[in-house]
Amino acid sequence: MPAELYDVRRLRLLRELSQHGTIAATARACSLTPSAVSQQLSLLEREVGSRLLVRDGRTLVLTEAARVLVEHTEGILAGLEAARAGVAELASSVSGVLRLAAFPTAARALVPGAIARCRAEHPDLRVRLTELPMPEAVAAVKAGHVDLALVYGYSLLPKLRDPGVETVPLLREPLLAALPAGLDDGEGPLPLARLADEPWIAADRDDDLHELLRRACGVAGFVPRLDFTSSDYTVIFALVEAGLGVSLVPRLAFESLSADVVLREVSEPSVERTVSVAVRAGSARQPPVAAVLAALRRIAAEAGGYA
16 A cells, blocks of 8 residues: 555554553553554554554564554654644744743753743743653653653763654753762862762662763772662752762752852763753754744853853
């Protein structure tokens, strides 16, 4: 059957299933019922004229035909986004509702200024903000639940690679050692090995930061002893201030810094975090997306970031 007769919505569902593995998880990601997902995928099999799924226990495994379809679906979806953007660029005004997701430190340090700029420059554009951790934010962009998401990646770890998502770097920020005042021994970069015997405090719910800490300390020749975790940087800084340990924190978290906590650059190895904006592939030229992206880049530049 000609490819132009394939239903794009069903192709998108197949792409989501390839990532989530089960009908139930795919239904949750797409805000559908499991029966609706199953029905649409059955219709897609009829359109294609080939079996797309086989069951392996509780998981559905994609056939070779399905994997070929998923590979081409990424290009199809990106092409549709680019087509929408090209048509939308012909409009003379920026308007509508844009959905933005951000992780907490970026939501505090970058987003308010960017939204204020957009409101002043594009009064007919409304930006709706939601806070999402990075894996959920990327999935929300791909599924169309949000239009842009602020995401991050750490040095020493693999970069985000997803054919359905494009990333635009905003800034790179060093990760610094947060020390109790009594532990500070001077100025300049602090070799990470000097903290080998200290208890560590880490950000909770950030698996990538935990992995970065493990790898960086491994490069420095030791395994960190993790005593405390928290999802609130004010708590992390309070624990450091009380002398209960040291931590590795991004620069954007410094607004909640206590006066009695010392920040030092680290070396051997030095580590950093890159903050980027993730959009659906092909959608960056959509006028609302482009407007918010430009505002975020200006705010990031003013914050002293570099990308």
